[in-house]
Amino acid sequence: MxxxxxxxxxxxxxxxxxxxxxxxxDGAPRILTDGEGNALPIQVSTAGTDFNGNVDFAAATVTGLxxxxxxxxxxxxxxxxxxxxxxxxxxxxxxxxxxTYDLAAAANGANIDLNLTGSDATVDTVSIVAGTxxxxxxxxxxxxxxxxxxTYDLASAANGANVDIKLTGSDATVDTIQLTAGTxxxxxxxxxxxxxxxxxxxxxxxxxxxxxxxxxxxxxxGSNTTSADLFKVTYMSDTxxxxxxxxxxxxxxxxxxxxxxxxxxxxxxxxxTTATASGxxxxxxxxxxxxxxxxxxxxxxxxxxGTIDATTIGLKVVGGVDHTLGSTVDNTYFLAVWNGxxxxxxxxxxxxxxxxxxVPYSSMYASTAYRGTTFERTASTFPTTxxxxxxxxxxxxxxxxxxxN
Numbered sequence: 001m002x003x004x005x006x007x008x009x010x011x012x013x014x015x016x017x018x019x020x021x022x023x024x025x026d027g028a029p030r031i032l033t034d035g036e037g038n039a040l041p042i043q044v045s046t047a048g049t050d051f052n053g054n055v056d057f058a059a060a061t062v063t064g065l066x067x068x069x070x071x072x073x074x075x076x077x078x079x080x081x082x083x084x085x086x087x088x089x090x091x092x093x094x095x096x097x098x099x100t101y102d103l104a105a106a107a108n109g110a111n112i113d114l115n116l117t118g119s120d121a122t123v124d125t126v127s128i129v130a131g132t133x134x135x136x137x138x139x140x141x142x143x144x145x146x147x148x149x150x151t152y153d154l155a156s157a158a159n160g161a162n163v164d165i166k167l168t169g170s171d172a173t174v175d176t177i178q179l180t181a182g183t184x185x186x187x188x189x190x191x192x193x194x195x196x197x198x199x200x201x202x203x204x205x206x207x208x209x210x211x212x213x214x215x216x217x218x219x220x221x222g223s224n225t226t227s228a229d230l231f232k233v234t235y236m237s238d239t240x241x242x243x244x245x246x247x248x249x250x251x252x253x254x255x256x257x258x259x260x261x262x263x264x265x266x267x268x269x270x271x272x273t274t275a276t277a278s279g280x281x282x283x284x285x286x287x288x289x290x291x292x293x294x295x296x297x298x299x300x301x302x303x304x305x306g307t308i309d310a311t312t313i314g315l316k317v318v319g320g321v322d323h324t325l326g327s328t329v330d331n332t333y334f335l336a337v338w339n340g341x342x343x344x345x346x347x348x349x350x351x352x353x354x355x356x357x358x359v360p361y362s363s364m365y366a367s368t369a370y371r372g373t374t375f376e377r378t379a380s381t382f383p384t385t386x387x388x389x390x391x392x393x394x395x396x397x398x399x400x401x402x403x404x405n
Contacts, residue, residue: 107138158189231269231401234335235350244273245349245396252338253376253398254298254386259325259333264405267319268305270337274346280307281339282382283318288332298334298386302326310345335400338382350397374398
């Protein structure tokens with residue numbers, strides 16, 4: 001190796017090793033350079049030496065390592081080490097090194113267990129517990145949750161003169177409402193059907209019940225004897241004073257009548273006293289409706305009894321009707337006869353001086369309520385509704401009759 005002895009500094013300083021900033025070495029790392037400032041792959045400080053590039057210890061003997069230092073690298077499970085080229089290569093040989101899990105459901109008595117099973121044999125379980133009125137079922141991984149539904153049966157049973165209506169639940173609860181038979185009321189129960197019968201009659205106007213033979217009227221002679229063909233009629237006389245009245249051609253004559261919704265009408269009748277020259281007349285029953293001021297007035301057609309041959313005198317009966325009365329206002333209906341025969345029709349009526357005090361109220365087409373009032377108007381065709389226009393109050397009392405099943 002060349003010696004610097006006897007050589008001038010200016011000729012040898014390039015080969016000197018110094019700090020990069022020509023300062024003394026202290027605690028801050030400084031890169032080492034030659035005299036011309038070319039950096040070496042090493043930096044030094046009073047704390048240690050750092051190498052910034054490759055260091056070849058192939059021809060060196062390293063001493064001073066601690067006895068417990070690293071002497072070898074051992075390949076563990078699933079690891080391989082290759083050092084054939086002088087470099088140590090560490091390889092993971094396990095293809096799938098993550099834990100996998102399966103989730104499954106299984107019945108456990110009335111409950112369901114959800115089991116999470118890992119590939120590492122661990123098992124975590126969550127239980128679904130059936131609470132009150134809840135049923136759990138598991139099939140092929142499907143968990144069904146059903147809520148118990150309470151069902152009810154409604155039944156009736158006689159309880160002395162009364163009838164009990166019982167609502168029985170599948171949860172064994174029972175609620176009971178009792179129908180109590182009041183004055184003149186009879187309750188009958190049979191196979192779930194409750195019949196309510198009223199004894200006696202109503203008051204005020206014509207009663208809305210089927211007339212007995214003692215209260216019906218024979219349309220041919222006005223009597224209420226039991227031997228005759230009896231009808232419930234629009235007017236009756238307390239002394240059976242009969243009269244006649246007429247309905248001109250293209251006229252309709254209407255009388256109010258108190259009936260009961262749900263009654264079955266069997267037949268309609270009038271007694272023709274003056275025959276028409278030809279043709280027929282039409283009889284019908286109409287509903288009632290409320291007017292704008294709250295009065296009861298004639299409404300829509302309830303039932304058309306059809307045409308009646310009026311070319312001969314005598315009792316004219318339209319039988320086999322079998323019609324159940326529909327809804328109306330205040331149990332009020334209107335019987336009507338329309339004459340479209342081409343000539344005047346004469347029918348039985350009640351003498352105006354002998355009208356019974358029990359005839360029905362009728363407040364059609366007027367703000368004043370009349371007792372036993374007849375109304376009429378011109379009608380070139382049979383009307384499907386009575387309407388409120390062009391009615392006049394007649395002074396006669398025509399007798400129209402009804403029978404019931």
